[in-house]
Amino acid sequence: xxxxxxxxxxxxxxxxxxxxxxxxxxxxxxxxxxxxxxxxxxxxxxxxxxxxxxxxxxxxxxxxxxxxxxxxxxxxxxxxxxxxxxxxxxxxxxxxxxxxxxxxxxxxxxxxxxxxxxxxxxxxxxxxxxxxxxxxxxxxxxxxxxxxxxxxxxxxxxxxxxxxxxxxxxxxxxxxxxxxxxxxxxxxxxxxxxxxxxxxxxxxxxxxxxxxxxxxxxxxxxxxxxxxxxxxxxxxxxxxxxxxxxxxxxxxxxxxxxxxxxxxxxxxxxxxxxxxxxxxxxxx
Amino acid sequence: xxxxxxxxxxxxxxxxxxxxxxxxxxxxxxxxxxxxxxxxxxxxxxxxxxxxxxxxxxxxxxxxxxxxxxxxxxxxxxxxxxxxxxxxxxxxxxxxxxxxxxxxxxxxxxxxxxxxxxxxxxxxxxxxxxxxxxxxxxxxxxxxxxxxxxxxxxxxxxxxxxxxxxxxxxxxxxxxxxxxxxxxxxxxxxxxxxxxxxxxxxxxxxxxxxxxxxxxxxxxxxxxxxxxxxxxxxxxxxxxxxxxxxxxxxxxxxxxxxxxxxxxxxxxxxxxxxxxxxxxxxxxxxxxxxxxxxxxxxxxxxxxx
Numbered sequence: 001x002x003x004x005x006x007x008x009x010x011x012x013x014x015x016x017x018x019x020x021x022x023x024x025x026x027x028x029x030x031x032x033x034x035x036x037x038x039x040x041x042x043x044x045x046x047x048x049x050x051x052x053x054x055x056x057x058x059x060x061x062x063x064x065x066x067x068x069x070x071x072x073x074x075x076x077x078x079x080x081x082x083x084x085x086x087x088x089x090x091x092x093x094x095x096x097x098x099x100x101x102x103x104x105x106x107x108x109x110x111x112x113x114x115x116x117x118x119x120x121x122x123x124x125x126x127x128x129x130x131x132x133x134x135x136x137x138x139x140x141x142x143x144x145x146x147x148x149x150x151x152x153x154x155x156x157x158x159x160x161x162x163x164x165x166x167x168x169x170x171x172x173x174x175x176x177x178x179x180x181x182x183x184x185x186x187x188x189x190x191x192x193x194x195x196x197x198x199x200x201x202x203x204x205x206x207x208x209x210x211x212x213x214x215x216x217x218x219x220x221x222x223x224x225x226x227x228x229x230x231x232x233x234x235x236x237x238x239x240x241x242x243x244x245x246x247x248x249x250x251x252x253x254x255x256x257x258x259x260x261x262x263x264x265x266x267x268x269x270x271x272x273x274x275x276x277x278x279x280x281x282x283x284x
Numbered sequence: 285x286x287x288x289x290x291x292x293x294x295x296x297x298x299x300x301x302x303x304x305x306x307x308x309x310x311x312x313x314x315x316x317x318x319x320x321x322x323x324x325x326x327x328x329x330x331x332x333x334x335x336x337x338x339x340x341x342x343x344x345x346x347x348x349x350x351x352x353x354x355x356x357x358x359x360x361x362x363x364x365x366x367x368x369x370x371x372x373x374x375x376x377x378x379x380x381x382x383x384x385x386x387x388x389x390x391x392x393x394x395x396x397x398x399x400x401x402x403x404x405x406x407x408x409x410x411x412x413x414x415x416x417x418x419x420x421x422x423x424x425x426x427x428x429x430x431x432x433x434x435x436x437x438x439x440x441x442x443x444x445x446x447x448x449x450x451x452x453x454x455x456x457x458x459x460x461x462x463x464x465x466x467x468x469x470x471x472x473x474x475x476x477x478x479x480x481x482x483x484x485x486x487x488x489x490x491x492x493x494x495x496x497x498x499x500x501x502x503x504x505x506x507x508x509x510x511x512x513x514x515x516x517x518x519x520x521x522x523x524x525x526x527x528x529x530x531x532x533x534x535x536x537x538x539x540x541x542x543x544x545x546x547x548x549x550x551x552x553x554x555x556x557x558x559x560x561x562x563x564x565x566x567x568x569x570x571x572x573x574x575x576x577x578x579x580x581x582x583x584x585x586x587x588x589x
Contacts (some may be wrong), residue, residue, distance in 0.1 A: 033382040083563065088378045089324065093519070093562050100512060100555035108549055216508050220389040223382055231379075257400065260393045267386070268371055275374045 003132045005253050006246075011138040013245025014145030015207065018200040019218060020225040020237045021152060022193030028169040028232020029189050032091040036076065037197050038219025039102035044069045044201025045210035046110050049117045058120035058206075065202035066195045073194020077187050085183075099215070107212050114211035117202070141203060148196070149238065156234065165189060169232045221248070224263060228270050230280025239278060298425045300541065302497055305436045307514070308533040309490030313483040315518045315529035316443055320455040321479055324381045326511045327368065327388035331361040331484035333395060333506035335491035340408040340501035341401065350414030354492045358485065365484035369477045376462070388511055395503040407502025411495050432493050439486055443526060446482065455479055509551065513540075516558045522570025531569055 023037045044065035052061035076098060084090040119137050126133040156162035164185055167175045176182040201210075208214070221244055229240030243266055251259025270277060314328045335357035342353040372383050395402050402408065413428065446452055457465045458472050465472050495501050504510065513536060521532025536554065543550035565572055 031378070033378050035382075035385070080559075080563070089381070090562060090566060092378045092381055093324075093515075094559065096512065096515075097555050097559040097562060100509075101552060101559070104549050104552035104555060108552065216389060217393075220386055220393075223386045227383065227386065257398055260390055260397055263390055264387075268367075271371050271374070271383075 001253075003130060004134075005249050007129075007132065007134055007138055009246040009249030010242075011141050011207065011245075012248050013241040014142045015200060015204045016218075016221055016225050016245055017145050017237060017241040018148055018196055018203070019222045020229070020241055021148070021234070022196035023222055024226050024229070024232060024234075024237050025165065025169075026186075026190050026193045027226060029165060029172065030081075030091075030186050032081070032088050032095065033223070034190070034193065035092065035095045035219065036073075036099045036102065037193070037222060038215035038217075039099045039106070040069045040073065040194055040197035041201040041204065041218045042106055042210065042212075042215035043072070043102060044198030045117070045205030045214070046106060046115075046201075047198070048202025048205055049115060049210055052117060058117075061117075062199055062202040066198040069198025069201070070191050070195035073197075074187065074191045076194075077190040081190075082183070099219075103212065103215050106215075110210075112212050114209045115205075116209050117206040119206055137207065141207060144203065153234065161185075161188075224267060226277070228266055228277060230274075230277025233277065233279035236277055236279030295425055298429050300537065302425070302429055302432055302493075304530075304534050304537050305432050306490045306493040306497065307517070307537060308530050309436065309439060309493070310487055310514050311517045311521075311529040311533045312439065312443065312526055313487035313490070314514050315521075315523065315526055316447075316486065317479060317483045318518060319524045319526075320447060320452060320459065321476060322459040323376060323476075324515065325372075325384045325480075325483065326381060326508075326515065327384040327391065328483060328487050328514060329506040329511045330368065330388055330391045331365050331487040332491035332494065333391065333501075333503075334361040334364050335488035336495040336501045336505060337395065337402060337408070339492060339495050340411050343411050344408055357492060358488045361484060361488035361491070362481060365481055369480040369484075372480070373473050373477055385508070385511075388506070389508060392503055392506050392508065395506060402501075402503070405503065407500050407504075409500045411499045411501065413496050413499075428497065432497075435489060435493070439489065440526060440530075443482075443486070447526075451475075451478075513554070516554060519558070519566075520561055520568050522568035522573075524567065525570050528568055528570035535569075 019037065019041060023034055026032075026034055047068050048061040048065035050061075051064040052058050055061070076095075080094050080098070081091050084094065123137045123140050125136050127136055127139065128134075154162075156166060164175065164180055167178075168182060168185055172182050204218070224244050225237060225240035227240075228243055229236030229238070244263070247262050247266065248259065251262045255262070274280070310328060310332055313331075314325060317323045317325050317328075335354070338357035338360050339353045342348045342356060343350075347353075348356060368387055371387070372380060375383055396404060447455075454465070454470060454475050457468075457470070458475055462472050465475075491505075494505065517532040517536040518529045519532070520535055521530065522528030539554065539557075540550060543553055547553075561568060567574070
């Protein structure tokens with residue numbers, strides 16, 4: 001029981017990490033909260049479901065979800081957010097209005113009933129670990145998140161574009177004076193975050209469900225991760241996801257009616273002790 | 285104008301005006317923070333929900349009746365706002381927006397999850413309107429209308445007095461440059477916290493009227509859609525003025541009533557309208573009116589020369 005709760009917590013944490021890492025990077029760089037991120041997640045889930053049903057290939061569904069959402073993220077950044085660059089509140093409000101529009105459009109297109117994406121044959125079944133039956137899919141999500149984590153870390157630490165992104169998170173004005181087209185980097189990071197959200201939606205939709213309202217739920221948890229971990233911090237995102245994932249999982253098992261009250265605690269503690277988040281360096 | 289409106293209208297118009305007024309209180313609470321401090325709080329409906337739920341619970345379980353239940357509702361809303369205010373006090377800008385969104389969503393989720401107290405999605409039904417001090421039965425819509433109108437106007441006057449007092453100047457000082465205000469020796473966290481409490485107070489009054497008028501309290505009242513609608517109304521009317529907030533609420537509520545008769549997905553249209561307003565006229569209707577009046581005075585001066 002304890003072990004199973006722990007593994008569920010890790011799975012949720014892995015899912016939240018996939019969602020939060022993109023959002024946090026674009027947050028650190030662009031200094032705006034992309035409130036469309038939750039809608040990207042749900043959109044990814046629906047597209048994954050649609051393509052999976054049409055092509056019978058789960059992998060293809062996930063890739064399609066990522067690509068379509070990335071394209072939408074690109075359009076959002078390129079046509080709307082660039083127009084009001086430099087006014088963070090207006091940019092955030094635009095992302096909010098888009099989130100409302102997308103989540104309502106999704107209800108128009110796919111209806112209000114919850115849907116589930118079937119777990120592909122390859123990932124069905126259980127593995128017995130100690131005395132718990134662990135679904136293979138949970139292990140898959142965890143490994144996938146580790147893979148993304150490692151890839152992103154390598155990109156951020158070892159490549160030139162990663163260096164530019166890190167420099168931009170610290171101070172994008174000085175970075176742009178070095179002759180770097182920072183607007184292009186903004187667009188790139190924003191699109192990559194959209195891609196991750198789309199993939200996260202398809203994978204998370206298979207684990208949880210695809211339903212209206214999930215977008216705001218996931219967005220709330222993702223933002224909690226960022227508040228606790230700290231803006232623009234890669235390591236903070238990992239720690240934040242694990243904290244929120246564990247609280248979610250253990251709270252749901254032991255105090256089901258009050259599991260959300262527990263969420264207030266880490267936020268309150270973080271805000272009082274370290275208002276910028278555990279690993280945050282950026283002031284808003 | 286509002287005070288004579290019911291004599292001309294039928295019950296439908298009165299109901300619409302009452303709805304505009306209690307949502308108007310919510311919008312004013314939002315607008316007060318946004319215009320004076322530059323902070324966009326998406327958890328304004330939390331105080332609204334707390335007072336509404338408190339009243340609904342106290343009345344349906346026959347613990348307390350009207351004046352006392354409303355009083356307890358306001359006090360409880362203020363106590364919870366105290367903690368929330370302390371939590372969000374040190375942030376500003378988009379971070380504040382994000383933080384209030386998260387806290388508001390948590391409050392909504394708790395209202396949904398704490399079934400033994402809030403009855404979950406269905407909400408608490410059967411809240412009766414009070415016999416106000418045994419003189420007037422608030423059951424009739426006209427009396428309810430006048431009651432809310434009086435409270436509404438008192439709230440607006442009080443906020444105007446506050447905005448134009450030295451405290452209002454301090455608030456705008458914090459909005460323009462918090463570091464300078466700290467340097468001048470002001471306790472800016474306290475100033476921000478007091479402003480937050482004022483906003484919560486106005487919002488909790490709106491909650492009282494909401495629960496007595498509708499008779500039902502469910503989590504939808506404090507959902508993200510509710511807080512976003514408040515924000516949209518406020519931005520529609522013009523973020524820099526209280527009058528704008530009231531006009532904005534009027535427009536949004538009327539649009540909502542008209543559209544909801546046609547389609548279920550009216551939020552889509554409101555969202556598109558919101559996007560257009562942000563992109564083209566970020567100061568809303570009052571901003572447009574200001575521009576027109578400036579243009580008019582310039583035109584007039586040019587001609588008189």
